[in-house]
Amino acid sequence: MAAPMPVDLETLYPKLVNLLLDPVFVVDEFGNIVFVSDACEALLGYTASEMIGTLIFDYLHPDDRERTRAEAKRVMQGQAHTNFENRYLHKEGHAVHILWSARWSEDDRLRIGLARNVTSLRRANQTRDALYRISEATHAADSLRGICDGVRQVITELFPHNDLHLVFYDPVKAVLTVPDWSADGSNDWIEGSMQPGTTLAEVIGSGQAILTSRDPYQPGLGAITMDGLNAPGPKNWLGVPLISNESVLGALVIESHSEHTHYRAEDQELLQFVAAQVATVVERKRAEDHLRFLAHHDPLTGLTNRSLFYDRLETALKSASRHNSHVALLYLDLNDFKQINDNLGHEAGDQLLIETARRLEQCTRETDTVARMGGDEFTVLLTDIGDLAAADAAVGKIREVMAAPMVLGGQRVLISLSVGVALYPEDGHTARNLLGRADSKMYEQKRGL
Secondary structure, three states, rough: OOOOOOOOOOHHHHHHHOOOOOOOEEOOOOOOEEEEOOOOOHHHOHHHHHOOOOOOOHHHHHHHHHHHHHHHHHOOOOOEEEEEEEEOOOOOOOEEEEEEEEEEEEOOOOEEEEEEEEEHHHHHHHHHHHHHHHHHHHHHOOOHHHHHHHHHHHHHOOOOOOEEEEEEEEOOOOEEEOOOOOOOOOEEEEEEOOOOOOOHHHHHOOOOOOEOOOOOOOOOOOOOEOOOOOOOOOOOOEEEEEEEEEEEEEEEEEOOOOOEEEEEEEEHHHHHHHHHHHHHHHHHHHHHHHHHHHHEEEOOOOOOOOOHHHHHHHHHHHHEEEHHHEEEEEEEEEHHHHHHHHHHHHHHHHHHHHHHHHHHHOOOOOOOEEEEOOOOEEEEEEEEEOOHHHHHHHHHHHHHHHHEEEOOEEEEEEOOEEEEEEEEEEOOOHHHHHHHHHHHHHHHHOOOO
């Protein structure tokens, strides 16, 4: 038997190391990279020659530098580890999650580490957690705004150091609505018109996700060049549509101020997954809110209905009793409504009722309540009113506004009202007494026409 050939292990070891799928890093005690295997290029995008001689901490994600330095000190003290995880920045700008196995060679004064890319695993965990968190936010929130706040928190954790823009779109009014996340913690909304020619408009109009560069002068809108969507520069703007039942409800946008950020297909997939959950939740919340609204409002005019009006009247009377104040109840009826309905059609009659509702709302304060009691009868509840003279002044304002002509069924029509006024406590102490008194006065006026 022939003797085995001698093996030059010193020459063979680098070749074996470069065959490993997981990169090997060798770092001196000052953090300088003295060796890195060829697999590093697939991990971080840099060749071995680009990294050797540079500081390994320069490639770390800024948020992980402090704890990584502390862990490196422990390794250099002889405490080998096999489950330390941190994030490095790829040459293209995105974060790479790495699980390390490392030990310290005291004789060589070198730290030797084996790096495993666990980004896909972390993304899968993030996706699962995002679904759970959004579902949790949905159940905890009592409003659409509450859902938006929960979504914002989830997106901020998935894409830290990025700006989030959650946009809803009303195609009828061509209006964009966004939550007001200003520094004062306001729970208001901000409305604005759709700006044609922007990437955001393209996302909503096409129902397709778009990856482009951010526009530094128009936050959230994205950059579009004369040549289309392929704007030069970093791909640091990503917008995906919110789609439910084949309708585009709006868009979910993230953008980075860093020129080194380049969103990838994986980021788009994750954001689209989140957007799909958000759209479903928003659509369901809107449906629930609409059902609740219909339970207490007139479906034609959107005004408070009879049931909710009684509740508000009872509440107002209790408050007036405690504070020794006045409440005025106006009962209104449109004159000649049946004639308009018969001559111009029911559609014109509906238009009249809707326009009457809008004008009555214009005449009253936010603290007052306008309701449709049925047919062409309306009521107005004036809280904290001074006296009968103040109530009469309110009636005068209503008559003045209602006297302006309306165009119904293509015809210019003048409308008049019969109004009955009841004042608490002079005309009664209960809701039934006041409604009866106001209704009676209204019919007395109508019979006098």
